[in-house]
Amino acid sequence: xxxxxxxxxxxxSNYLDGDVSPDLRKAIEEHAQGxxxxxxxxxxxxxIVQLYGDERMSEVPLGYGQRLHRRLNEDMLxxxxxxxxxxxxxxxxxxxxxxxxxxxSASVGGPERVSQHSQPADRxxxxxxxxxxxxxxxxxxxxxxxSINNRASAVAMTAQQAMRDGYTPCPRCLRKYLRVV
Amino acid sequence: xxxxxxxxxxxxxxxxxxxxxxKDGERELFYELVQPYERRVYAAALSxxxxxxxxxxxxxxxxxxxxxHIGQFREEAKFSTWLLQITINEARMRRRKQLAHAxxxxxxxPNEDGEYIPRDFADWREIPSETLERHEIRDALMKALAMxxxxxxxxxxxxxxxxxxxxxTAKILDISTASVxxxxxxxxxxxxxxxxxxxxxxxxxxxxxxxGNKPWE
Numbered sequence: 001x002x003x004x005x006x007x008x009x010x011x012x013s014n015y016l017d018g019d020v021s022p023d024l025r026k027a028i029e030e031h032a033q034g035x036x037x038x039x040x041x042x043x044x045x046x047x048i049v050q051l052y053g054d055e056r057m058s059e060v061p062l063g064y065g066q067r068l069h070r071r072l073n074e075d076m077l078x079x080x081x082x083x084x085x086x087x088x089x090x091x092x093x094x095x096x097x098x099x100x101x102x103x104x105s106a107s108v109g110g111p112e113r114v115s116q117h118s119q120p121a122d123r124x125x126x127x128x129x130x131x132x133x134x135x136x137x138x139x140x141x142x143x144x145x146x147s148i149n150n151r152a153s154a155v156a157m158t159a160q161q162a163m164r165d166g167y168t169p170c171p172r173c174l175r176k177y178l179r180v181v
Numbered sequence: 182x183x184x185x186x187x188x189x190x191x192x193x194x195x196x197x198x199x200x201x202x203x204k205d206g207e208r209e210l211f212y213e214l215v216q217p218y219e220r221r222v223y224a225a226a227l228s229x230x231x232x233x234x235x236x237x238x239x240x241x242x243x244x245x246x247x248x249x250h251i252g253q254f255r256e257e258a259k260f261s262t263w264l265l266q267i268t269i270n271e272a273r274m275r276r277r278k279q280l281a282h283a284x285x286x287x288x289x290x291p292n293e294d295g296e297y298i299p300r301d302f303a304d305w306r307e308i309p310s311e312t313l314e315r316h317e318i319r320d321a322l323m324k325a326l327a328m329x330x331x332x333x334x335x336x337x338x339x340x341x342x343x344x345x346x347x348x349x350t351a352k353i354l355d356i357s358t359a360s361v362x363x364x365x366x367x368x369x370x371x372x373x374x375x376x377x378x379x380x381x382x383x384x385x386x387x388x389x390x391x392x393g394n395k396p397w398e
Contacts, residue, residue, distance in 0.1 A: 009299055013366035017347075040305035044373035047307050051322060052341050052372070056313045060223045061233055064240075068219060069212060071241045075248065076208050134270060150270050150355045155253040 001027040008038045012045055125169060125177045127160035133167050145173035196260055203251055211248050218261050219244075221343050222268045225353075228338035229272035230279070231327045239275055243268035258352075265353045269335070276331070299370045302377040325375040333368035336361055341369070 001023050003011075008028055014020050015028050032039040051057065131140040132154040140162035141148050147170060148154055157165075169177055199214045215222075222243055227236035247254075247264050254263055312318045326334060339350045340361065347365075351358045 006296065009297070009370070010366070013369055014362065016369075019362075036304075037301050040302055041299050041370070041373070043307065044299075044302070044305040044377060045369050047305070048369055048372050048376070049341050050310060051308055051313065052326070052337070053344060054310055054313050057319060057322060058220060058224050058342055059319075060220050061237060064223060064237060065216075065219055067237070068241055068244060072212065072215075072244065072248065075245055076211070137270065137274070149273075150266060155250065157253075 003027045003031050005031075005035065005038055008032065008035075009041060012041055015042070016045055016049060125159045125163075125174065127158060129159040130156060131159050131162050132156055133162050133165075138167060139170040140167040140174075141170040142173040145170055147172050193259075197256070200251075200254070200256065200260065208248075211251070214260065215244055215247070215264070218264055221261070222264060224338055224343055225265050225268045225335075226272040228326075228334045229269065229276050229331060235275060235279075236272070239272045240268065243271040246271065259349075262349060262352050265339070266355070269353060297367050297370050300374045300377065302374075305373075305377060308376065322376070325372055328375060329368055329371055333364050333371065336364040337368035337372070340365055 003024070008015075008031055011020055011024065011028060015025065020028070028042075032042055130143065132143050132145070132148060132151075133140045134149050134151065134154040137149050140157075140159065141154075143156070159169075171178060196214065199210055203210050203214065219240075223236060223240045226239040226243065227233065230236045230239060243264070246267050250267075254260065308318075326337070329337065335354055336350060339345045339353060340347065345353070347358050347361050351361045354361070
């Protein structure tokens with residue numbers, strides 16, 4: 001099997017990863033012996049992979065782990081509240097509960113929306129509608145929607161749950177529920 | 182002596198046990214679950230955001246999101262894959278906000294299927310690993326990496342720096358394995374080209390690729 005320079009470049013990365021057939025491997029090596037340019041490409045790639053793969057290239061900032069743990073700790077705190085914590089939480093829940101009652105009588109406002117782009121639903125979305133939410137995204141979608149960002153990490157829930165978590169309806173797949181402004 | 186496979190199996194069953202206990206309410210065990218992947222989470226965020234402070238913030242946010250949504254994690258996936266998917270999403274969302282006032286790197290060519298012709302440096306001079314002890318060398322390498330387009334950087338960081346498999350990289354980024362290979366090839370070739378000319382003539386003081394018409398330097 002003979003190969004030209006273009007073929008060597010195209011396969012150089014696979015060659016390095018051991019992801020070529022024995023025949024192709026041999027052909028690439030034979031070609032590189034007589035071609036300084038391709039030999040330099042292969043040597044260069046090998047060096048690049050070695051250098052960037054070195055642990056020293058993946059250093060994290062000093063104190064990163066500690067700060068991460070502190071932040072996690074703060075977030076877990078509600079689960080480990082002591083007696084005083086519970087008293088404060090209890091008092092707060094009464095206040096919040098009261099506020100909800102007041103709010104309910106005044107308007108039918110939902111939770112704060114994560115996205116500014118979509119408008120509140122005009123017609124009611126069925127609360128048990130199964131929808132998908134991609135973590136880090138702002139919208140919830142029908143499972144058939146084509147605009148789900150990173151579908152692989154999307155999680156399923158009901159529309160009611162999604163709205164309670166602050167997600168808003170996708171303006172494409174859930175258009176019929178949205179008010180046009 | 183245990184084989185690598187046995188080690189892997191032991192690690193994954195330990196992880197499964199941890200997951201179960203966390204879901205059953207032992208929330209503080211989440212530390213232990215995440216700890217082996219902390220560095221990867223940061224690296225993935227940095228590959229997209231190119232700013233240490235932003236990357237750290239995104240990494241924290243991603244870990245918190247994973248913690249809050251742990252009940253929704255489906256166990257047919259690997260936890261690390263899921264965690265990195267969340268991280269990539271978080272970082273991309275922040276990146277979109279950044280983009281309004283940032284300049285796109287020139288290396289972000291739109292046609293990834295097109296042929297990339299490596300520049301002709303027949304005399305590649307190896308950059309020895311020992312030089313990584315020097316801060317300015319690491320900086321120069323990171324600078325070159327930052328010049329790649331985002332889609333190449335993501336693949337390169339996960340695959341070549343965090344040493345994930347082609348398949349896992351594809352899963353995390355939600356792209357095909359063929360795309361991973363194409364982007365990886367392009368990323369490696371571009372990095373070689375960016376770093377090639379310097380090593381003859383004192384590029385540690387002035388990077389040769391910084392001399393051209395690159396306005397952000």
